Amino acid sequence: MKSFFQILIFALSMSLISSMSLAQDNPESVYDDFELELEPINEPQKKSVKKKKRVAKRRQAKRGKVNSLKLDPYKDIVTLQRKYLPKTERFELYGSFTYGLNNAFYNNIGAHISAGYYFTEKLGIEASYEFLLDSEREITKGLEKIDIDTRSLVIPESYYGVALKWAPIYGKLAWLNEQILHFDFYIAPSIGMTQTAIGGSELTYGFSMGQNFAISQSLAVRWDLRVGLYTAEVEELTANSNTPVRSSSPTEDVLFSVGLSYFLPEAKYR
Amino acid sequence: MLGAGTAMADTIKLTPEELSLETVLPVFEYPAVVKNRRVPIKGRFELGLMAGFILTEPLYTNTGFALSGTYNFTEKHGVNLFGLFLSGGLSANGERLRKGGFSREFDPSLAPFLENIILANYVYTAYYGKMSLSKKLVVNLSLSGLAGLGMVGYEDSQFLAMQLGVSQRFFFSKHWGINFDIRLLGHQGPDPTSLDLSSNGNITEKQPSDAFEETFFLKTTLAAGLVILF
Numbered sequence: 308m309k310s311f312f313q314i315l316i317f318a319l320s321m322s323l324i325s326s327m328s329l330a331q332d333n334p335e336s337v338y339d340d341f342e343l344e345l346e347p348i349n350e351p352q353k354k355s356v357k358k359k360k361r362v363a364k365r366r367q368a369k370r371g372k373v374n375s376l377k378l379d380p381y382k383d384i385v386t387l388q389r390k391y392l393p394k395t396e397r398f399e400l401y402g403s404f405t406y407g408l409n410n411a412f413y414n415n416i417g418a419h420i421s422a423g424y425y426f427t428e429k430l431g432i433e434a435s436y437e438f439l440l441d442s443e444r445e446i447t448k449g450l451e452k453i454d455i456d457t458r459s460l461v462i463p464e465s466y467y468g469v470a471l472k473w474a475p476i477y478g479k480l481a482w483l484n485e486q487i488l489h490f491d492f493y494i495a496p497s498i499g500m501t502q503t504a505i506g507g508s509e510l511t512y513g514f515s516m517g518q519n520f521a522i523s524q525s526l527a528v529r530w531d532l533r534v535g536l537y538t539a540e541v542e543e544l545t546a547n548s549n550t551p552v553r554s555s556s557p558t559e560d561v562l563f564s565v566g567l568s569y570f571l572p573e574a575k576y577r
Numbered sequence: 578m579l580g581a582g583t584a585m586a587d588t589i590k591l592t593p594e595e596l597s598l599e600t601v602l603p604v605f606e607y608p609a610v611v612k613n614r615r616v617p618i619k620g621r622f623e624l625g626l627m628a629g630f631i632l633t634e635p636l637y638t639n640t641g642f643a644l645s646g647t648y649n650f651t652e653k654h655g656v657n658l659f660g661l662f663l664s665g666g667l668s669a670n671g672e673r674l675r676k677g678g679f680s681r682e683f684d685p686s687l688a689p690f691l692e693n694i695i696l697a698n699y700v701y702t703a704y705y706g707k708m709s710l711s712k713k714l715v716v717n718l719s720l721s722g723l724a725g726l727g728m729v730g731y732e733d734s735q736f737l738a739m740q741l742g743v744s745q746r747f748f749f750s751k752h753w754g755i756n757f758d759i760r761l762l763g764h765q766g767p768d769p770t771s772l773d774l775s776s777n778g779n780i781t782e783k784q785p786s787d788a789f790e791e792t793f794f795l796k797t798t799l800a801a802g803l804v805i806l807f
Contacts, residue, residue, distance in 0.1 A: 408759075408797045411635035411670070445792050446635045449770025456680035478708025480720070483653070492708065543678070561632065563759075 391489040392521035393574045394425040394474070401529060403566020405437055409559065412447045412460050415439045419531075419564045423472060431472040433495065437562070438465040441504070458551065459543030461503055461558045466535065468499015470515060480520070489521040501537050501560070509537040509558075519568055527568045535560040614652070614705065616717045616748040618806065623647040625756050627802025629661040634796060636671035636685040636769060638664050643800040645758075647700055655700040657723065659758075661798065665690045682776065688769035689731040689786050694762065694798075696740055698725030717748040729764045734786035738764035746804055756804040761797055768792040 400422055407415030417440055423433030441462050443451075450457055474493035482488050497513035517531035539558045542551040629643035641663035649655035667675065667686055675684045704720035723742040728735045742760030749755075767789035774780050 408799075409632040411633045411668075444633075444635070445768070445794070446770060449768055449792075450679070450683075453683065453770055453773050454681065455674070455683055459679065476708050476710060478706055478718070480704040480706030480718070483703055488704070488706075490706070490708075543680075 392491075392519070392524055392527060392570065393428065394431065394491075394570065395428050397425055397570045397572065397574065399423040399425065399431070399433070399568050399570050401433075401531075401566060401568045403529070403531065403564040405439065405562050405564040407439065407463075407560060408563050409561040410463075412444055412457065413441045413462055414444060415441055415463065415560075415562070419562075419566070425472075428477075429474050431474075433470045433472055434468070435470065435497075435499070436465070436467045437564075439463055439562075456543070458505075459541045459554075459556065461539040461541060461556055462505075463501050463535075463558075463560050464504055465502045466499055466511065466560075468497050468511065468513065470495040470497035470513070474519075490518050492516070492518050497533070499535075501535060501539075503539050505540070505542060507540045509539050511535045511537040524574050525570045527570070529566060529568045531564045533560075533562045533564075535562070614717075615707070615715075616719075616751050616754075616806070617652065618649040618655075618702070618719070619652050621649055622807045623649070624805045624807070625800075625802060626805075627756065627758075627800040629663075629798060629800045631661075631663075631762075632797040632799055634668060634691075636674065637668055637690055638666045639668060640664065643802070645756075645800070649700075649702070652705070653702050655702065655721075657698040657700045657725070659694075659696050659698060659725070659727075659800075661694040661800070663690070663692055663694075665692060683770075684774045685769050687774040687780060687783050688772075688789060689733055689767060689783075691729060691731055691766065693730040694727070694738060694764075695730070696725045696727030696738060698723040698740070698742075700744070717754075719746050719748075720744070721746075723758070723760065729766060731766065731786055734767070736765040736791075738762060740798075742798075748806075752806050754804050754806075756800070756802060758800040759797065760800075761795065763793065763795050765791050766794055 401420065403419045405415075405417045405419045407413075417438050419435065419437040421433050421435035423431050425431035441464070447457055447460070472493050472495040474491045476492040478490055478492070480488045480490060493516065495515040495517075497515060499511050499513065501509050501511045503509065513533055513535040515531055515533040517529055519527040519529045521527045536557075536559055538555045540553060541556045542553055623646070625643070625645035625647070627643040627645065629641045631639040641661050643659065643661045645657055645659045647655050647657040671685045673679065675682070675686060700721050700723055702719050702721040705717070706719075707715055707717045709715050721744045723740070723744055725740050727738050727740075729738045740760045740762045742758055744756060744758045746756045747754050767786045768791065769789065771790035771792075772778060772780060772784065772788065774784075
């Protein structure tokens with residue numbers, strides 16, 4: 308009897324020691340047991356989540372949609388690699404001669420300077436200043452010769468403003484079929500002030516369009532056509548009165564400029 | 578015996594100055610950067626149907642209808658016939674002047690109106706290119722310079738005219754596109770301010786062109802519209 312209990316205690320202690328040693332060899336085994344115990348509770352949830360994912364995937368495949376999250380590394384796709392004159396994160400300095408296209412009574416010739424910055428290839432902002440020298444056309448001299456007062460004609464003298472530039476179009480031209488020139492085309496709504504000859508300063512809403520023809524990676528020939536709309540204060544004499552009367556005159560200036568653009572700093576390629 | 582050959586071999590050393598430092602590309606006598614044009618114009622006729630504006634017309638109507646026909650001998654050279662037909666009448670400034678809005682009355686309608694401008698031009702197409710408006714839409718474009726001579730027609734007379742201009746065409750297919758012209762036009766013509774066209778000057782009826790002094794006018798014209806290629 309005594310020996311039986313001795314053997315039993317020995318066996319129990321040996322099994323305890325062996326399980327402890329096993330645990331030391333594989334500490335995870337404790338956790339495995341724990342997971343095994345929980346498995347019957349978790350398994351249905353996991354299966355339902357997996358099933359939902361499979362169904363969602365099949366639906367997406369049917370719609371032809373691509374999960375954009377999976378394409379994160381390719382989100383930034385560039386359709387035109389290594390543009391000849393990239394503009395992203397570069398400043399543009401532009402200087403040009405300007406000519407007024409639509410003033411029937413005065414010749415408007417002047418100069419235009421502007422400085423801009425491009426956030427992306429397509430979007431940028433620009434601040435401009437323009438000054439104009441005016442000279443009378445023959446018709447105006449003829450009217451003054453027969454004592455007709457021309458004070459009520461609006462004469463723009465200078466303009467300053469800011470524009471938002473959007474350049475959605477990029478292309479190439481063959482010059483005389485010997486050389487390729489790269490260009491882009493932009494439109495730019497603007498707001499600014501026009502100073503007139505009688506000392507007025509008028510709020511001007513504008514719209515420009517133009518092209519940059521790249522000569523090098525920093526230099527381009529640019530033309531620009533700006534239409535400025537404002538209401539100018541004028542003084543006029545009428546046939547019934549010798550006292551000048553102040554009135555408003557809606558005015559539209561169409562100015563064409565051609566010049567050079569310089570881009571800095573050095574271009575970064577994608 | 579075999580060793581004798583190697584014994585005779587010598588090592589040639591070149592100084593850096595003698596080595597080629599840059600690569601060169603062949604220069605062709607007649608380079609052609611565009612081999613196949615999507616919109617060829619050689620030997621083709623272009624018809625332009627446009628609206629025309631005289632941007633610097635002070636006293637008379639400045640809008641009209643413009644027709645142009647161009648024949649292209651080659652991709653670069655062509656001839657063009659351009660006509661701008663005006664509707665006649667006074668502009669807003671002309672009406673204001675007639676009603677006494679400029680300190681006194683003056684009636685420009687008593688002078689002859691400019692009715693039409695017809696010019697023959699030499700066309701030089703220096704640029705041909707393309708641009709992408711979207712992934713599926715490519716538009717070809719060409720830029721041409723124009724120089725020409727012709728006549729301007731008043732109600733009862735004609736005078737010599739000359740012009741310089743630039744034309745840009747955007748082609749949406751091989752057969753049609755849109756066209757924008759800006760031209761600088763110079764011409765002789767009767768100066769309406771050379772006579773006092775008012776009751777002060779005792780003139781109340783329409784006067785012929787030869788009653789006025791001639792002067793030189795410099796005007797800017799713009800034409801925009803459709804161009805069809807045949």
